[in-house]
Amino acid sequence: MVFADSEPAAGGVHVSTPPAAVKILVAGGFGVGKTTLVGAVSEVTPLHTEEYLTVASEGVDDVGGVEEKTTTTVAMDFGRITVNPQLVVYLFGTPGQERFWFMWNDLVHGALGAVVLADTRRLESSFASIDFFESRGIPFVIGVNCFHGQVDRGEQEVRDALTLGPEVPLVMGDMRSKEVGRDLLLALVEHLITTLSTA
Amino acid sequence: MDDLEADAGDPEELSVRPYTLTQGRTAPARDDLTLITIVKTVDPPPGRSALRGLQPEHHVILRQCRGSAAVAEISAGLNLPVSVTKILIDDLVARGQVTTRPPIAMAAGNESDMNLLRAVRDGLRRL
Ligand SMILES: Nc1nc2c(ncn2[C@@H]2O[C@H](COP(=O)(O)OP(=O)(O)OP(=O)(O)O)[C@@H](O)[C@H]2O)c(=O)[nH]1
Numbered sequence A: 001m002v003f004a005d006s007e008p009a010a011g012g013v014h015v016s017t018p019p020a021a022v023k024i025l026v027a028g029g030f031g032v033g034k035t036t037l038v039g040a041v042s043e044v045t046p047l048h049t050e051e052y053l054t055v056a057s058e059g060v061d062d063v064g065g066v067e068e069k070t071t072t073t074v075a076m077d078f079g080r081i082t083v084n085p086q087l088v089v090y091l092f093g094t095p096g097q098e099r100f101w102f103m104w105n106d107l108v109h110g111a112l113g114a115v116v117l118a119d120t121r122r123l124e125s126s127f128a129s130i131d132f133f134e135s136r137g138i139p140f141v142i143g144v145n146c147f148h149g150q151v152d153r154g155e156q157e158v159r160d161a162l163t164l165g166p167e168v169p170l171v172m173g174d175m176r177s178k179e180v181g182r183d184l185l186l187a188l189v190e191h192l193i194t195t196l197s198t199a
Numbered sequence B: 001m002d003d004l005e006a007d008a009g010d011p012e013e014l015s016v017r018p019y020t021l022t023q024g025r026t027a028p029a030r031d032d033l034t035l036i037t038i039v040k041t042v043d044p045p046p047g048r049s050a051l052r053g054l055q056p057e058h059h060v061i062l063r064q065c066r067g068s069a070a071v072a073e074i075s076a077g078l079n080l081p082v083s084v085t086k087i088l089i090d091d092l093v094a095r096g097q098v099t100t101r102p103p104i105a106m107a108a109g110n111e112s113d114m115n116l117l118r119a120v121r122d123g124l125r126r127l
């Protein structure tokens, strides 16, 4: 038994120091299984929170060039995985309405990477998320949801439809499965490690 | 601070009510809190006299953060928007009643980042 006060203060880290945190985003179109994936791998039931965003309103006439601003509420849910006593991973399921959360800097900034979920019956609903992460240089992996318990499109067909490079990892499976969720997150982290070590 | 009651037709009416909790402030004094900044109540926790002037929500935060919690978790626990929660946390930071730990920032090619990623990978494998 090692007592707390005999723990070496390596790197200034003491046992009573709160854990460090990192985050991973789970994105994709409406109803694609984001909350399901977060819940499958999280050690707690997904928590829910909201934020106010100030956005330029649509369809207002720009008399005098003054942009109308309105306040919008975006909601998201999230879970956590305690990797070790010093490190916690937070998983944020992004809200379905991309055009709002894309502007939520605190949500996007500093993420390790993202899992983008895609439903083979409506792949186009994940285009906006993929474009967003590509343009921001945020690494991502694709999770292809198998809603009918089977893969109805081949991996290459999905890659072509999403115009994914061969370097982007892709995992197919049922997002209600903890193993599938874990494999997706592992694919992302291994992708990050590979990218970092070849940088 | 004289006009906390929103006009009925105010487009921001919805957002006004929680800000009564923050006495009208809509942004924290310092802007360094993020969704995953970890908040911890000082040990020993503040005594009764040190709690004067605080709202019930501040008390909830101090209780929740005895163990430590992320800003997003505190927001979820209070059922308040993140920006409102940040203002309340900031009050406690200013009073020296909680400490905060910023999230890990990654920089390309950094060896400690590699160690961090390996730790995450090893943790996920144990899931
Ligand atoms: N059969 C099957 N059902 C799934 C799968 N993933 C999610 N579902 C179901 O699909 C429905 C929608 O899933 P959610 O996790 O709520 O989707 P979401 O992306 O969070 O939805 P929004 O937040 O509303 O955009 C739920 O009823 C899930 O149980 C899957 O892989 N297979």
Ligand SMILES: [Mg+2]
Pocket: A034, A035, A036, A077, A093
């Ligand atoms: Mg959801």
